[in-house]
Amino acid sequence: MNPAVWIADDDRAVRYVLAEALREAGYEVREFDRAAAVREAWTKTRPALLVTDVRMPGEDGLGLLAAGRERGLPVIVMSAYTDVATTAAAYRAGAADYLPKPFDLDQAVAAVRRALEGLPGEPPAVAAAPTHALLGESAPMREVFRLIGRVAASDLNVLITGETGTGKELVARALHEESARRDKPFVALNTAAIPGELLESELFGHEAGAFTGASRRVAGRFEQAEGGTLFLDEIGDMPLALQTRLLRVLAGGEFYRVGGRELIRGDVRIVAATHQDLDALVAAGRFRADLKHRLDVVRIALPPLAARRADIPLLARHFLAAAAQALKLPPKRFSRAALAALERRDFPGNVRELENLCRRLAVIAPGAEIQPEDLGPAPHAAPTAASGWTGALRAWASEALAAGEADIHARARAALDRTLLEAALTAHGGHRQRAAAALGLGRNTLTRKLGTSRRRR
Ligand SMILES: Nc1ncnc2c1ncn2[C@@H]1O[C@H](COP(=O)(O)OP(=O)(O)OP(=O)(O)O)[C@@H](O)[C@H]1O
Secondary structure, three states: OOOEEEEEOOOHHHHHHHHHHHHHOOOEEEEEOOHHHHHHHOOOOOOOEEEEEOOOOOOOHHHHHHHHHHOOOOEEEEEOOOOHHHHHHHHHOOOOEEEEOOOOHHHHHHHHHHHHHOOOOOOOOOOOOOOOOOOOOOHHHHHHHHHHHHHHOOOOOEEEEOOOOOOHHHHHHHHHHOOOOOOOOEEEEEHHHOOHHHHHHHHHOEOOOOOOOOOOOEOOHHHHOOOOEEEEEOHHHOOHHHHHHHHHHHHHOEEEOEOOOOEEEOOOEEEEEEOOOHHHHHHOOOOOHHHHHHHOOEEEEOOOHHHHHHHHHHHHHHHHHHHHHHOOOOOOEEOHHHHHHHHHOOOOOHHHHHHHHHHHHHHHOOOOEEOHHHHOOOOOOOOOOOOHHHHHHHHHHHHHHHOOOOOHHHHHHHHHHHHHHHHHHHHOOOOHHHHHHHHOOOHHHHHHHHHHHHHHO
16 A cells, blocks of 8 residues: 555645645645644544644644654654744754745655655754854755754764855854754864964864973863864865874874873864865865765755845845944834845855945945945956956966966966955955955955965965
8 A cells, every 4th residue: 555645734735736746656645734633633543654834723733743753653844934943943853854835846755755764763852942143035045954954963074065155154053053062062163264283283282391382281172162063164274184183083083182192082073164165175185085075974055145145135134233233323224226236236255245235334324224326336347358457367377378387377376366465455454354355255265365375475
């Protein structure tokens, strides 16, 4: 006999399309419009799987989820209300899967098939809903929330990828706050912001006298994060020697402080992030493949803001209100036209750039309602091949190529970085964070580039 799948949803249209798709896939389907009807039915017979909506009149789907789990039933939860907290709550309560509405029917059928193939492990204890400010309603962000909810409770290492300013650190925090480790520390270490020679002692700590200037024992980030989560930002910038060391620690779960003899056992979940293409770094021999495998167990790819423009109004309103509150300024709002203009605008610095613009507007926009003209000129489009400096660059490259010079690309990049950075630092009185924001770079990226361009000089 075909496995029986029950669907509970007060929306007839959803029940209908889902039921049809599942029947077509060979399942025996029964439909229910409320939780009470399901409860009554399973006193007589039980399905192989229950798919339930969250919001229904009367008892909600999370109640059914709990009751279903008590009966050992796999339960898939679906909802139009997707945020990290509800998604994670559903997983914590033992949902086999979570389908954000509107969902793709193939995706729903695949989820049913997966859930019937194997029950998830025992659900971890349910805790109070944590708070964090990861916003988004667009389809790609819903998918991100789903992934966070799904993997937060597991202890798997996660690799977060995405351009600068897309929210990688926020995702790392959300993973921590939604996990059983939430009462333990979340410790972040930016690999790019710390000189290579200091990184080892930053990570693993050191004993007094381990090196010149080490006057007392210092705990490293690994120790500080004990029982919690260690967020390694810009992991692609980690020097190779340290990658080897980190790999050993991850494999063995033990380490020594620098200059120390005491073996320390650590229980730390690693969440790493990079804006670089780690696979390309591996191919280029700049990142250890075995370390990548350790870190890249689950990958969460954050889309650039350009791939989720629908979220711009929501984010902009939030940032504007938050800035007004933080700076104790009278609240302002965006006119419709201003929001529409923002939605069309390019933000190479992603959410961070949008946030900075909103802060600026909270302070400088003249009226209570922000108009399109208050937004200021859009960031300049990249110059075309015919215009000024690319013409000069082309001439330079042709010459260098003709002369058979080496490292042309690296030298050109170094010169490009240096020129942009110097211009931005001059324009912003040497203030790194402002210079970075003006260029559409994260502060970390700027720090890294400053290091690189200084070394090359
Ligand atoms: N989805 C979001 N909702 C609300 N705020 C966000 C969101 N994404 C990013 N932000 C805000 O944008 C800023 C940049 O985010 P974050 O530092 O997490 O980015 P990042 O990808 O780690 O950047 P970098 O690679 O430069 O370190 C932060 O102030 C963060 O709070």
